[in-house]
Amino acid sequence: MQQLSPEDAQAARDVFPRDDAPTQMEDHVWRIPLPLPFALRSVNVYLIGDGAGHWTLFDAGLGLARDEAALRAGLERAGVPMEALSALVLTHAHPDHIGLSGLLHATSGAPVYMLAREDERMYRVWGELTGPALRAIVGFFAEHGLALDESAADPRVTAVAGSDSRDGRESREPRDGQERQERRRQDETARAIARPKGFSLPPLDAIRTLEDGDTLTLGRWSYQVVWTPGHSDYHMCLLRSDGFFIVGDHILPAITPNIGLFPDSHPDPLGDYFASLQRVRDLPARIVAPGHGLPFGAPGMTPGMTLAERADALREHHIERSAAIRALVEAAPAGQTANEIASALFGERLRTVDDRRFALAETLAHLEHLRLRGGVRMERVGAFYRYLPAAPGRGPAPDPASDLSSTAIANKRERAEP
Numbered sequence: 001m002q003q004l005s006p007e008d009a010q011a012a013r014d015v016f017p018r019d020d021a022p023t024q025m026e027d028h029v030w031r032i033p034l035p036l037p038f039a040l041r042s043v044n045v046y047l048i049g050d051g052a053g054h055w056t057l058f059d060a061g062l063g064l065a066r067d068e069a070a071l072r073a074g075l076e077r078a079g080v081p082m083e084a085l086s087a088l089v090l091t092h093a094h095p096d097h098i099g100l101s102g103l104l105h106a107t108s109g110a111p112v113y114m115l116a117r118e119d120e121r122m123y124r125v126w127g128e129l130t131g132p133a134l135r136a137i138v139g140f141f142a143e144h145g146l147a148l149d150e151s152a153a154d155p156r157v158t159a160v161a162g163s164d165s166r167d168g169r170e171s172r173e174p175r176d177g178q179e180r181q182e183r184r185r186q187d188e189t190a191r192a193i194a195r196p197k198g199f200s201l202p203p204l205d206a207i208r209t210l211e212d213g214d215t216l217t218l219g220r221w222s223y224q225v226v227w228t229p230g231h232s233d234y235h236m237c238l239l240r241s242d243g244f245f246i247v248g249d250h251i252l253p254a255i256t257p258n259i260g261l262f263p264d265s266h267p268d269p270l271g272d273y274f275a276s277l278q279r280v281r282d283l284p285a286r287i288v289a290p291g292h293g294l295p296f297g298a299p300g301m302t303p304g305m306t307l308a309e310r311a312d313a314l315r316e317h318h319i320e321r322s323a324a325i326r327a328l329v330e331a332a333p334a335g336q337t338a339n340e341i342a343s344a345l346f347g348e349r350l351r352t353v354d355d356r357r358f359a360l361a362e363t364l365a366h367l368e369h370l371r372l373r374g375g376v377r378m379e380r381v382g383a384f385y386r387y388l389p390a391a392p393g394r395g396p397a398p399d400p401a402s403d404l405s406s407t408a409i410a411n412k413r414e415r416a417e418p
């Protein structure tokens with residue numbers, strides 16, 4: 001590896017997210033943070049070697065020129081040229097995790113591993129700029145009360161943002177500055193998506209699909225593949241044989257992953273998410289490596305935060321939110337659209353069109369979770385769906401997280417049985 005000139009070294013420092021930089025976590029394991037033009041600010045990729053020349057990259061950034069520069073600088077710092085990558089693994093197909101996958105494959109020839117069916121979504125949603133997937137999302141939000149023609153920003157980016165990145169973290173900038181900054185972020189995102197060929201996705205024949213429970217061998221390491229639907233229907237986590245646990249956006253240390261309902265989602269993403277939290281909480285993880293924020297879980301790393309503690313806190317958060325949403329539905333017996341409920345729930349915090357889309361998708365995930373358990377009803381009135389209190393005499397809805405036989409996982413188990 002050649003030495004960086006002082007100018008290049010300064011440029012490399014400037015490309016990483018503020019207050020963060022590539023970190024060698026242990027032998028042959030690097031966390032490389034890449035900048036994002038969202039409130040989330042950064043996304044992690046992990047570079048893992050086996051000590052014998054096999055290098056795997058986990059996740060692939062958003063695909064802006066800025067995060068490409070940061071990835072190149074991070075690989076350089078680790079002393080691993082992009083050409084030398086042996087494998088690329090994608091935890092899920094949200095844009096901030098796949099954007100450079102095409103470039104990485106083209107440069108290195110590395111195969112691209114992801115859970116089966118997440119690849120179909122990747123090409124369907126991100127493989128073209130407009131078309132049926134985009135129209136379906138716009139129509140879906142409109143039926144639930146949110147008209148989207150107020151913004152040119154691409155509604156597909158809604159799933160990117162972790163929810164509640166705003167909770168208790170008010171920016172020190174004045175509101176005006178914040179709105180300007182928000183608009184700049186949206187512009188930048190729109191530009192990223194509007195690259196001539198959309199995202200830089202790998203060709204279909206580069207994809208190697210995995211199934212829940214598979215063992216993935218990468219060089220001298222082996223990983224257990226754990227299907228964790230919720231944030232995305234075919235999201236996966238990977239548990240390395242020594243307890244290094246790559247969790248993507250399933251478990252985040254400082255914010256709550258966005259659990260949203262979209263037109264082609266499984267019918268109950270929140271139920272799936274509760275089940276997925278349960279699936280991972282007791283795994284023998286030595287250290288938890290998330291898609292956003294700092295790794296945690298090793299003794300002395302972040303006091304009071306083990307994998308089980310964080311999984312339980314995320315579960316509690318959603319149980320409380322479900323209760324709040326149910327109370328809002330019950331307060332309006334004549335019914336409301338999901339967008340009205342989202343506005344009442346999030347109020348002032350919804351500053352941008354992105355915020356409103358995120359809030360609506362998340363509110364819908366809760367409403368449908370409640371509706372499937374008899375906690376609320378839905379009816380169609382004209383062009384809109386409205387949510388109403390459950391019919392009298394139905395009694396209280398069950399504990400929203402008690403039903404752990406989530407639809408997606410239960411269906412899959414049935415299919416897997418002979």
Ligand SMILES: [Zn+2]
Nearest residue numbers: 096160249291
């Ligand atoms: Zn993410």
